[in-house]
Amino acid sequence: EVQLVESGGGLVQPGRSLRLSCAASGFSFDNYAMYWVRQLPGKGLEWVSGISWNSGGIGYADSVQGRFTISRDNAKNSLYLEMKNLRAEDTALYYCVKGSRLSTGAENWFDRWGQGTLVTVSS
């Protein structure tokens, strides 16, 4: 059974940093692109970042470009999101999501989702 378990969320002050982690199991982690997708409270879904199977392809939403860094450790079946200079508008539930292909970009759909970890940015 595919499992994606996020951790690392919490309450953080504006301008500070936070690192999210996602532990994957039940599938060949190094055969798939992985993503972070967030959901603002009571709102819709926003793609945040994606990383290809070998970390060779990485993309970010404009809203987080330059502040967030995605990475993965295939030996540990883990995905990460380093978030710096956090803003109130980054407050959201962050989902770790499995892609359908090796690489990011076109023709990828999100076929498995974790339960999310909540990040709250507030003073």
Add this chain to the structure above:
Amino acid sequence: DIQMTQSPSSLSASIGDRVTITCRASQSISTSLNWYQQKPGKAPQLLIYAASSLLSGVPSRFSGSGSGTDFSLTIFSIQPEDFATYYCQQSSSSPLTFGPGTKVDIK
């Protein structure tokens, strides 16, 4: 970026009704369109990918169609467990954008 819109934003239906949700892309995306279902307090789940392919295990009462810029998700004979919010998402080009969602509740 490709913008996605959905209509209606919400609808009420009775058990057994046929429900149709539409999704429109700001430019042609061929059949690179996926549908997700999200129930309150739960993570989204993929229902349909590539516009019309049903994910294994998803009930056959769900159906997707469309190409280019206009797509639809139809639930034939809606069941109690289908009341949820539905999102479309384009996978034609990065960033992989979502529609704003359609909330389906019980009439």
